[in-house]
Amino acid sequence: MFHPVTSKVNLPQIEENILSLWKNNNVFERSVEGRRGAPRFVLYEGPPTANGSPGIHHVLARVFKDVIPRYKAMKGYYAPRIAGWDTHGLPVELEVERKLGFSSKTDIEQFGIDKFNAQCRESVFSYLKEWEAMTERIGFWVDLKHPYITMDNNYIETCWWAIKQMWDKGLIYQGYKVTPHCPRCGTSLSSHEVAQGYQDVNDISIYVRFRLSRRTQPTIARNVLEKLGWDSQKAEWKGEIPSLLAWTTTPWTLTGNVALAVAPDEDYVLVQTSSQQGVTERLILARALLDQALGPDNWQVLEEFQGKDLAGILYERHYEPKPEFVADDRHWRPENHVVSADFVSMEDGTGIVHIAPAFGEEDYELGQLVSLPLVLTVDLGGRLIPNNKPWDSMFVKDADPLILDDLKARGLLYRSEIISHSYPFCWRCDTPLLYYAKQTWYIKTTAVKEGLITGNNQINWYPGHIKYGRFGDWLENNVDWAFSRERYWGTPLPIWRCESCGHPECIGSVKELEGKPGFSGFKQPLDLHRPFVDEITFDCPKCKAKMRRVPEVIDCWFDSGAMPIAQHHYPVDNDTLLEDGRFPADYICEAVDQTRGWFYSLHAISTLLFNRPCFRNVICLGHILDAKGEKMSKAKGNVVEPWAVINKHGADALRWYCLTSSPPGNVRRFSEDMVAEVTRRFLLTLWNVYSFFVTYANIDNFTPGSEVASLEQSELDKWIISELNQLIVDVEATLDDYNPTRAGRRIEGFVSDLSNWYVRRSRRRFWKSENDADKLSAYNTLYQCLVTLSKLLAPLTPFLAEELYQNLVCSVFPQSPDSVHLADFPVADESKIDEQLSVDTQLVMKVSSLGRAARSQAGIKVRQPLAKLLVKVSSEREKSGLKRLASQVLNELNVKSLEFVDSVAELDKPSYVISSEGGYTVAVPTELSPELQAEGMAREVVHRLQIMRRSAGFDIADYITTYYQGEAYIRRVMEDFADYIKQETLSRQLIEGVPEEGVFTESRKLSGYDILLGVKRLG
């Protein structure tokens, strides 16, 4: 006997019971350890940060992470899965800063780095319980008891080792480079972080004059100078001195201007123009931008030049920097000059670009190329360094209006306007980013660009277009990794530098540090974080002065990217990692934004260290949107909380939606209603089949295992077994191809056929009272389908799969594995696959569906038998297929015979109703003989009695007495069809007359005749 199964199922409740079962029986641990010694299957868990609640997108990734290793374990692989937590970085610091009400790094330092970092350490796991609960509840099997944690000393030590390897290869350098800098967070952002924070904003844009120098210009061709109005003889300008007209959207950067750039091969002009006040002046700008910059018809061209003619012209600076602002004074000159640059465009502005190498990447590179000085007029907090100006110490964006006023007062402002453009903001704190030249530590990833690209060739990407698209492009456009952060809570950069001679050393392990001459000693307990690590000094090997650590920590993406080795404390421990199968991973999975995040940092570090990739297969998930296709955000209030969905519909429903709603790489919409829909469409359909099976099997005392000779199997059984074996083949192939979506959809299609065809067409076989071979075959067939489904579904819907397996297998075969997740994945018996039968049955289903359509068009219920069904198919092959399976069509459509016609014309009769689709046509004759009508009435009565049995609360197997009363016609039908009615309704007797007291009765009209019916359960 199976445990009784209700048709009204509470899936979340069942799942809770199964979670206890797994926990009590250590099923996960045993599913791993039971395979020890078998080939490994390695999942790398991309570590989430546990200082925020898990959202629906985390659930999505965890479901996809889970399904493949579960499958591989059932296929016999040894598949340990280690959880991991990302614990360092700016997000953690910001959370603590917010809590403490800090607004700058000064606040942190006054508070104390030790106390600050202690709070970070605590804050990291504030949502750990919730993450663990969520992970367990959705059935993501991963070892939460022994996770790797990026802030552990061992983990940090492996990162140090990795950095040291790169250092020894000459791949770590420090350089002035312009990086996007958040003045509030006080640190650089990596390019993938910048990409996340663009916003459309309104900014002041100004057209500003740069007056040519009054002095002699020895480097410029005399004819050019004279065209500009220079009197060579007197060595002075004739009349008003002309100005170069430049354009900028960041007025504050003018404080760091060192040059103006022109496009060497474009046309430039000297024009005469008059201002609104009627004052005329002479300006130099690109011809192509005249109208745009000055307005139409407001100018008169005096002379023409090529951009390169103007290179070298000296002009007057607007703001004189203090000497200490000049970071690199080799190239300092008393006057600024015009330079040529390829990047000057004729798209907007004036064709003359203001150059401040400290505040722009292109500007800095140009400065390196043509030897311009670096003038730093802004501090790292984004404030202008005092220089006796009204904007001293102001935040740059706040200084813009004052600078504007100053330029206006000095007659240097030509005009200003407000423009709307896209500007990067800090994705964490929403502060506008500044491009800022500062000293940063770099990993020279460009040195291994070829290795990154060839390594990527070996990786299987799902979806495939990411490989040479989003990820491949990112590698092609590789830039060096700015990996130092001027922050506190992170892996400290293991570089020490002599405070006297500047000699640097990189340290690769704790032991190496302890072995240094003059090593000052660790505080116990050992903590490799700041500020403790900052206190460690040793002797400079060159000059014997003290070596001190540089202040930076490293990008937390380095931490997570080092997880393949750092989680095992390689190479201090586990030094066989690269040979014993734990590296590389077989599988990783995250959302598509990780192409520039974790996917990249994994790949970069692995290539730098070992010159090979560290993952073989990767599923790259699309983003989740709300039901309307809009991005979920707290501000919009359209965020769906995973717990609400799980508590209502269960984890399997959520998993099924995540897995099957759209291909992994696509953007997907999400709402609770959508989860409810798949629950109804798939999970409940399967549940109903399961509940049907168990209910009848228990009534009949069916015991699985009694094989039925295939000779005795009906075509229907052979068909579903063929479909089942084909399903195994397909699910295996799609899961091997990392496509759980297709696997799930394939299973859904099978369950739909099983329910809507196999079970529907077999209902009566289960209902017959005799225990004959056909009935046994039906039981065995359906049993085999359900048991196999439980195994096929185990990786996808582990709870429902377990429920089926526990009841169908464990309860009757105590010697079998005690969980579906300890069982082997099903193996297809391909000899049972009959493709022709599959095709023929598809045709039967097609014809039946057309027949039902014709019936409903004619307004004749399926309960009313019809004399025949006429069918037109497209080949002899189809005709014989349909003949072979004719009984299925006849039963399904309740017709007495099946006839074929050769042309549709034969069906064109007034008494026929036709339905056709895709080359197939069926027709039903609508005339009903008195015999057919009587039989239809008998079926109506049976139908009513069955409803009454249910309403009266009888059991399916209860025998009853049936009472009836009605006109003569009713009596005749009851008598003529007595055997049929008795059998169908389990009536021992049909008694004409008024039912006795206490009998469940009902009076109604059936097909126009009054009838009174009563049912009474027999003891």
Ligand SMILES: [Zn+2]
């Ligand atoms: Zn910030």
Ligand SMILES: [Zn+2]
């Ligand atoms: Zn030294």
